[in-house]
Amino acid sequence: MILDCAIIGGGPAGLTAGLYATRGGLDNVTMFEKGMPGGQITQSSEIENYPGVTGEITGMDLMIPWPAQCQKFGLVHAMVNVTRVTKSGDLFTIHKEDGTTTDAHSVIIGTGSSPRRAGFKGEDELFGKGVSTCATCDGFFYKGKEVAVVGGGDTALEEALYLAKICSKVYLVHRRDAFRSAPNTVNRIKNTPNIELVLNSVPEEVYGDATGVTGLKVKNKEGKIRDIKVPGVFTFVGNDVNNETLIQEDGTFLCEMNNQGQVMVDLGMRTSVPGLFATGDMRVEAPKQVVSAAGDGAVAALSAISYVDELLN
Numbered sequence: 001m002i003l004d005c006a007i008i009g010g011g012p013a014g015l016t017a018g019l020y021a022t023r024g025g026l027d028n029v030t031m032f033e034k035g036m037p038g039g040q041i042t043q044s045s046e047i048e049n050y051p052g053v054t055g056e057i058t059g060m061d062l063m064i065p066w067p068a069q070c071q072k073f074g075l076v077h078a079m080v081n082v083t084r085v086t087k088s089g090d091l092f093t094i095h096k097e098d099g100t101t102t103d104a105h106s107v108i109i110g111t112g113s114s115p116r117r118a119g120f121k122g123e124d125e126l127f128g129k130g131v132s133t134c135a136t137c138d139g140f141f142y143k144g145k146e147v148a149v150v151g152g153g154d155t156a157l158e159e160a161l162y163l164a165k166i167c168s169k170v171y172l173v174h175r176r177d178a179f180r181s182a183p184n185t186v187n188r189i190k191n192t193p194n195i196e197l198v199l200n201s202v203p204e205e206v207y208g209d210a211t212g213v214t215g216l217k218v219k220n221k222e223g224k225i226r227d228i229k230v231p232g233v234f235t236f237v238g239n240d241v242n243n244e245t246l247i248q249e250d251g252t253f254l255c256e257m258n259n260q261g262q263v264m265v266d267l268g269m270r271t272s273v274p275g276l277f278a279t280g281d282m283r284v285e286a287p288k289q290v291v292s293a294a295g296d297g298a299v300a301a302l303s304a305i306s307y308v309d310e311l312l313n
Helices: 012-023 059-063 065-072 135-142 154-166 183-190 290-312
Strands: 005-008 029-032 076-078 082-088 091-096 101-104 107-109 113-115 146-150 169-173 195-198 201-209 212-220 225-228 232-235 239-241 276-278
Touching: 005 012, 005 082, 005 091, 005 101, 005 290, 012 029, 012 065, 012 107, 012 290, 065 076, 107 290, 135 146, 135 154, 135 232, 146 154, 154 169, 154 183, 154 195, 169 201, 169 212, 183 195, 201 232, 212 232, 276 290
Parallel strands: 005 029, 005 107, 029 076, 107 276, 146 169, 146 232, 169 195
Antiparallel strands: 082 091, 091 101, 113 239, 201 212, 212 225
16 A cells, blocks of 8 residues: 555654644555654643643643544554655655555655753763753652753753752753843743852763762863762753654765755755655754644645645546
8 A cells, every 4th residue: 555645753743744634635644653642842841832722731741632633534653663765756665664664655754853962071971870851751860859951942941940840959051141042931040049050151071970970060161160969960952853764775865955964845844855845853944843843744744735636636
Protein backbone atom coordinates (compact mmCIF):
# COMPACT_ATOMS: atom_id res chain seq x y z
CA MET A 1 0.00 0.00 0.00
CA ILE A 2 1.24 3.45 -0.93
CA LEU A 3 0.43 6.16 1.59
CA ASP A 4 -1.06 9.42 0.40
CA CYS A 5 0.98 11.14 3.07
CA ALA A 6 3.66 10.02 5.52
CA ILE A 7 4.22 12.26 8.52
CA ILE A 8 7.57 11.92 10.28
CA GLY A 9 7.44 13.15 13.88
CA GLY A 10 4.62 13.29 16.40
CA GLY A 11 4.97 16.70 18.00
CA PRO A 12 2.49 19.60 17.65
CA ALA A 13 3.42 20.05 13.96
CA GLY A 14 3.10 16.39 13.06
CA LEU A 15 -0.13 15.88 14.97
CA THR A 16 -1.77 18.95 13.45
CA ALA A 17 -0.60 17.89 10.00
CA GLY A 18 -2.21 14.52 10.62
CA LEU A 19 -5.46 16.15 11.71
CA TYR A 20 -5.69 18.42 8.66
CA ALA A 21 -4.48 15.81 6.17
CA THR A 22 -7.01 13.17 7.22
CA ARG A 23 -9.90 15.55 7.79
CA GLY A 24 -9.03 17.24 4.49
CA GLY A 25 -9.58 14.09 2.49
CA LEU A 26 -6.27 12.27 2.13
CA ASP A 27 -6.47 8.49 2.53
CA ASN A 28 -3.89 6.26 4.16
CA VAL A 29 -2.10 8.86 6.27
CA THR A 30 0.42 7.47 8.77
CA MET A 31 2.39 9.37 11.39
CA PHE A 32 5.71 7.75 12.23
CA GLU A 33 6.77 8.56 15.79
CA LYS A 34 9.12 6.27 17.71
CA GLY A 35 7.64 7.21 21.09
CA MET A 36 4.43 8.58 22.46
CA PRO A 37 3.11 11.58 20.48
CA GLY A 38 3.38 15.04 21.97
CA GLY A 39 6.89 16.21 21.26
CA GLN A 40 9.43 18.09 23.33
CA ILE A 41 6.77 20.40 24.79
CA THR A 42 5.54 17.53 26.98
CA GLN A 43 8.60 18.15 29.16
CA SER A 44 7.62 21.76 29.86
CA SER A 45 6.44 22.46 33.39
CA GLU A 46 4.08 25.29 32.55
CA ILE A 47 2.31 26.65 29.46
CA GLU A 48 0.66 30.05 29.70
CA ASN A 49 0.79 31.38 26.13
CA TYR A 50 -1.19 28.84 24.11
CA PRO A 51 -4.32 30.58 22.77
CA GLY A 52 -7.51 29.61 24.54
CA VAL A 53 -5.76 27.79 27.37
CA THR A 54 -5.95 29.63 30.68
CA GLY A 55 -4.70 28.74 34.13
CA GLU A 56 -1.72 26.59 34.98
CA ILE A 57 -1.21 23.67 32.61
CA THR A 58 1.81 21.51 31.88
CA GLY A 59 3.05 20.65 28.42
CA MET A 60 1.96 17.06 28.96
CA ASP A 61 -1.57 18.10 29.94
CA LEU A 62 -1.78 20.33 26.86
CA MET A 63 -0.80 17.56 24.46
CA ILE A 64 -2.75 14.60 25.89
CA PRO A 65 -5.96 15.20 23.83
CA TRP A 66 -4.21 15.82 20.52
CA PRO A 67 -3.53 12.21 19.37
CA ALA A 68 -7.12 11.09 20.06
CA GLN A 69 -8.48 14.02 18.06
CA CYS A 70 -6.26 13.16 15.08
CA GLN A 71 -7.00 9.46 15.19
CA LYS A 72 -10.73 10.21 15.18
CA PHE A 73 -10.36 11.21 11.53
CA GLY A 74 -8.26 8.21 10.55
CA LEU A 75 -4.65 9.10 11.31
CA VAL A 76 -2.57 5.98 11.97
CA HIS A 77 0.29 6.13 14.47
CA ALA A 78 3.20 3.83 13.67
CA MET A 79 5.49 3.58 16.70
CA VAL A 80 8.73 3.06 14.82
CA ASN A 81 11.92 5.02 14.25
CA VAL A 82 12.45 6.39 10.74
CA THR A 83 16.11 6.40 9.76
CA ARG A 84 15.94 7.95 6.29
CA VAL A 85 13.59 9.40 3.69
CA THR A 86 14.51 9.01 0.02
CA LYS A 87 12.78 9.76 -3.26
CA SER A 88 12.73 8.02 -6.63
CA GLY A 89 10.56 9.48 -9.34
CA ASP A 90 7.31 10.63 -7.76
CA LEU A 91 7.49 8.22 -4.82
CA PHE A 92 9.10 8.73 -1.43
CA THR A 93 10.42 5.77 0.54
CA ILE A 94 10.34 5.75 4.33
CA HIS A 95 13.23 3.65 5.65
CA LYS A 96 12.59 2.30 9.16
CA GLU A 97 14.89 1.06 11.89
CA ASP A 98 13.38 -2.42 11.74
CA GLY A 99 14.58 -2.77 8.15
CA THR A 100 11.19 -2.36 6.48
CA THR A 101 10.15 0.42 4.11
CA THR A 102 6.94 2.24 3.24
CA ASP A 103 6.22 4.26 0.10
CA ALA A 104 4.29 7.53 0.06
CA HIS A 105 3.17 10.13 -2.45
CA SER A 106 4.02 12.98 -0.06
CA VAL A 107 5.97 13.47 3.16
CA ILE A 108 5.56 16.00 5.95
CA ILE A 109 8.57 16.01 8.22
CA GLY A 110 8.51 17.51 11.70
CA THR A 111 11.23 15.79 13.69
CA GLY A 112 11.88 18.91 15.75
CA SER A 113 15.03 19.63 17.68
CA SER A 114 16.96 18.36 20.69
CA PRO A 115 18.41 20.28 23.66
CA ARG A 116 21.91 21.49 22.92
CA ARG A 117 24.83 20.82 25.24
CA ALA A 118 26.42 23.96 26.68
CA GLY A 119 29.93 22.66 26.14
CA PHE A 120 31.59 23.28 29.51
CA LYS A 121 34.03 20.91 31.17
CA GLY A 122 32.48 17.87 32.83
CA GLU A 123 29.07 18.31 31.18
CA ASP A 124 29.21 15.16 29.06
CA GLU A 125 30.80 13.03 31.76
CA LEU A 126 28.18 13.98 34.34
CA PHE A 127 25.17 14.12 32.04
CA GLY A 128 22.46 12.05 33.68
CA LYS A 129 24.41 12.08 36.95
CA GLY A 130 23.39 15.56 38.04
CA VAL A 131 23.50 17.42 34.73
CA SER A 132 20.10 17.54 33.01
CA THR A 133 18.16 19.34 30.28
CA CYS A 134 14.72 18.54 31.71
CA ALA A 135 13.51 20.14 34.94
CA THR A 136 10.17 18.34 34.96
CA CYS A 137 11.95 15.00 34.47
CA ASP A 138 14.64 15.41 37.11
CA GLY A 139 13.64 18.32 39.32
CA PHE A 140 12.00 16.07 41.91
CA PHE A 141 15.37 14.52 42.76
CA TYR A 142 16.48 17.88 44.14
CA LYS A 143 13.48 18.65 46.31
CA GLY A 144 14.61 20.90 49.16
CA LYS A 145 18.12 21.22 47.69
CA GLU A 146 19.98 23.93 45.78
CA VAL A 147 20.43 23.71 42.01
CA ALA A 148 21.86 25.79 39.17
CA VAL A 149 20.19 26.66 35.88
CA VAL A 150 22.31 27.71 32.89
CA GLY A 151 20.66 29.85 30.20
CA GLY A 152 18.77 33.07 29.63
CA GLY A 153 15.94 32.31 27.21
CA ASP A 154 12.27 31.58 27.77
CA THR A 155 12.86 27.91 28.52
CA ALA A 156 15.64 28.57 31.04
CA LEU A 157 13.57 31.11 32.93
CA GLU A 158 10.39 29.03 32.91
CA GLU A 159 12.24 25.97 34.17
CA ALA A 160 14.01 28.05 36.82
CA LEU A 161 10.58 29.15 38.08
CA TYR A 162 9.43 25.54 38.14
CA LEU A 163 12.52 24.42 40.07
CA ALA A 164 12.11 27.30 42.53
CA LYS A 165 8.83 25.70 43.65
CA ILE A 166 10.51 22.48 44.76
CA CYS A 167 14.14 23.42 45.42
CA SER A 168 15.43 25.49 48.32
CA LYS A 169 17.39 27.76 45.99
CA VAL A 170 18.03 28.21 42.26
CA TYR A 171 21.14 29.91 40.89
CA LEU A 172 20.31 31.27 37.43
CA VAL A 173 23.54 31.60 35.43
CA HIS A 174 23.37 33.83 32.35
CA ARG A 175 26.18 35.18 30.18
CA ARG A 176 24.57 38.60 29.78
CA ASP A 177 23.31 41.21 32.26
CA ALA A 178 19.74 41.16 30.92
CA PHE A 179 17.27 38.59 29.63
CA ARG A 180 15.57 38.41 26.25
CA SER A 181 12.65 36.45 27.61
CA ALA A 182 9.06 37.69 27.87
CA PRO A 183 8.83 40.67 30.28
CA ASN A 184 6.24 38.90 32.43
CA THR A 185 8.54 35.92 32.88
CA VAL A 186 11.52 38.15 33.72
CA ASN A 187 9.45 39.97 36.36
CA ARG A 188 8.44 36.67 37.93
CA ILE A 189 12.09 35.62 38.07
CA LYS A 190 13.11 38.85 39.79
CA ASN A 191 10.25 38.56 42.27
CA THR A 192 10.98 34.96 43.25
CA PRO A 193 13.00 35.18 46.49
CA ASN A 194 14.82 31.85 46.19
CA ILE A 195 16.18 32.54 42.70
CA GLU A 196 19.62 34.18 42.70
CA LEU A 197 20.74 35.79 39.45
CA VAL A 198 24.34 35.06 38.50
CA LEU A 199 24.72 37.42 35.55
CA ASN A 200 27.58 38.17 33.17
CA SER A 201 28.85 34.69 33.94
CA VAL A 202 29.47 31.48 32.02
CA PRO A 203 29.89 27.93 33.31
CA GLU A 204 33.51 26.79 33.38
CA GLU A 205 33.25 23.34 34.88
CA VAL A 206 30.80 21.02 36.56
CA TYR A 207 32.42 18.54 38.89
CA GLY A 208 31.45 15.74 41.20
CA ASP A 209 32.29 12.41 42.76
CA ALA A 210 30.96 8.86 42.67
CA THR A 211 27.53 10.09 43.78
CA GLY A 212 27.21 12.64 40.96
CA VAL A 213 27.47 16.41 40.67
CA THR A 214 28.71 18.35 43.69
CA GLY A 215 29.35 21.78 42.23
CA LEU A 216 29.54 24.21 39.32
CA LYS A 217 32.33 26.70 38.69
CA VAL A 218 31.32 29.85 36.81
CA LYS A 219 33.47 32.70 35.51
CA ASN A 220 32.29 36.31 35.31
CA LYS A 221 33.38 38.86 32.71
CA GLU A 222 36.23 40.02 34.94
CA GLY A 223 37.59 36.49 34.96
CA LYS A 224 36.75 35.74 38.58
CA ILE A 225 35.76 32.16 39.31
CA ARG A 226 32.84 31.41 41.64
CA ASP A 227 32.34 27.92 43.00
CA ILE A 228 28.64 27.12 43.51
CA LYS A 229 28.04 24.00 45.58
CA VAL A 230 25.02 22.25 44.06
CA PRO A 231 24.06 18.60 43.36
CA GLY A 232 22.15 19.46 40.19
CA VAL A 233 22.82 21.57 37.09
CA PHE A 234 20.15 22.18 34.43
CA THR A 235 21.20 23.55 31.05
CA PHE A 236 18.85 25.32 28.63
CA VAL A 237 21.00 26.86 25.91
CA GLY A 238 19.06 26.19 22.72
CA ASN A 239 18.39 23.25 20.46
CA ASP A 240 19.94 21.38 17.55
CA VAL A 241 17.82 20.43 14.55
CA ASN A 242 16.94 16.73 14.21
CA ASN A 243 17.60 16.46 10.46
CA GLU A 244 19.19 12.99 10.33
CA THR A 245 16.29 11.44 8.41
CA LEU A 246 17.00 13.75 5.47
CA ILE A 247 20.64 12.66 5.11
CA GLN A 248 21.15 10.45 2.06
CA GLU A 249 23.59 7.56 1.65
CA ASP A 250 26.15 9.86 0.00
CA GLY A 251 26.04 12.28 2.93
CA THR A 252 24.05 14.99 1.18
CA PHE A 253 20.60 16.18 2.24
CA LEU A 254 17.44 15.25 0.38
CA CYS A 255 16.42 18.92 0.13
CA GLU A 256 17.93 22.36 0.43
CA MET A 257 19.17 23.32 3.92
CA ASN A 258 20.82 26.40 5.41
CA ASN A 259 24.17 26.51 7.22
CA GLN A 260 22.49 25.71 10.55
CA GLY A 261 21.00 22.49 9.22
CA GLN A 262 17.50 23.92 9.03
CA VAL A 263 15.24 23.05 6.11
CA MET A 264 14.54 25.81 3.63
CA VAL A 265 10.79 26.19 3.01
CA ASP A 266 8.38 28.65 1.42
CA LEU A 267 5.19 29.98 2.99
CA GLY A 268 3.43 26.73 2.11
CA MET A 269 6.08 24.71 4.03
CA ARG A 270 7.24 23.34 0.66
CA THR A 271 10.87 22.29 0.45
CA SER A 272 13.03 22.28 -2.70
CA VAL A 273 11.78 18.71 -3.37
CA PRO A 274 8.20 18.50 -4.71
CA GLY A 275 5.95 16.62 -2.31
CA LEU A 276 8.26 17.09 0.70
CA PHE A 277 7.17 19.55 3.39
CA ALA A 278 8.99 20.62 6.57
CA THR A 279 7.44 22.00 9.75
CA GLY A 280 8.14 23.18 13.26
CA ASP A 281 11.55 23.55 14.86
CA MET A 282 13.41 22.00 11.94
CA ARG A 283 12.43 24.56 9.32
CA VAL A 284 14.21 27.85 8.70
CA GLU A 285 13.32 30.80 10.96
CA ALA A 286 11.14 28.66 13.21
CA PRO A 287 9.77 30.63 16.20
CA LYS A 288 10.00 27.41 18.27
CA GLN A 289 6.55 27.84 19.78
CA VAL A 290 3.80 25.24 20.03
CA VAL A 291 1.24 27.45 18.33
CA SER A 292 3.63 28.14 15.44
CA ALA A 293 4.47 24.46 15.01
CA ALA A 294 0.77 23.62 14.93
CA GLY A 295 0.23 26.30 12.30
CA ASP A 296 3.09 24.87 10.24
CA GLY A 297 1.47 21.45 10.39
CA ALA A 298 -1.85 22.77 9.18
CA VAL A 299 -0.25 24.69 6.30
CA ALA A 300 1.91 21.72 5.29
CA ALA A 301 -1.12 19.40 5.26
CA LEU A 302 -3.12 21.76 3.07
CA SER A 303 -0.15 22.00 0.69
CA ALA A 304 0.22 18.21 0.70
CA ILE A 305 -3.48 17.76 -0.12
CA SER A 306 -3.12 20.04 -3.15
CA TYR A 307 0.08 18.29 -4.23
CA VAL A 308 -1.38 14.76 -4.00
CA ASP A 309 -4.62 15.79 -5.75
CA GLU A 310 -2.66 17.23 -8.65
CA LEU A 311 -0.28 14.24 -8.76
CA LEU A 312 -3.01 11.57 -8.85
CA ASN A 313 -5.76 13.31 -10.80
